[in-house]
Amino acid sequence: MDEKQAYQQKLDAKLDEWKAEIDKLRAKAEGASADAKLRYHDQIDDLKKRRDEMEKELEKIQNANAAAWNDLKAGADKAWEAMSDAMKDAWRRFG
Template identity: 50%
Template sequence: MSNRDAYEQKLRAKLDELQAEVEKLKARARSADADARIDREEEIDRLEARREEMRKKLEELRHSGDEAWDDIRAGAERAWESLSEAIEKARSRFK
């Protein structure tokens, strides 16, 4: 397996973990009072939009040529860091 394939599998696994975390946050949002539930659902929507962006980056990686791969990978890393920070913030607010 090439480093590229391993990297793509790693990102795919991270996206799966992220989806599981979003599902947990959704469950917490459902148990909140009405005002908090609205805020939390809006935040979840933003997280899911970012997750979709990350999924698109993964697709770009899969279909990129060798020359563009490093640039796209760098962009995917930045997107992942931003998404991870957003998940951590949401997790801390949903307690």
């Protein structure tokens, strides 16, 4: 397995993990008060958008040739960090 394939698998696994975390937050929101539910849904919408962006980055990497994927990796790494930070923030607020 080359570096690109390993990175793709790592990113794909993390996307699945984030989807599960978003689903947990969504379930938690259902049991919250009306005000809290609104805050949860705003946070969940933001997380879902960020996750969707990560999926797009993964697609770009999957379709990139060997020379171009390193440039795309830098963008994916930034998006990964932003998503990780947003997920941690969501759990601090609502966890």
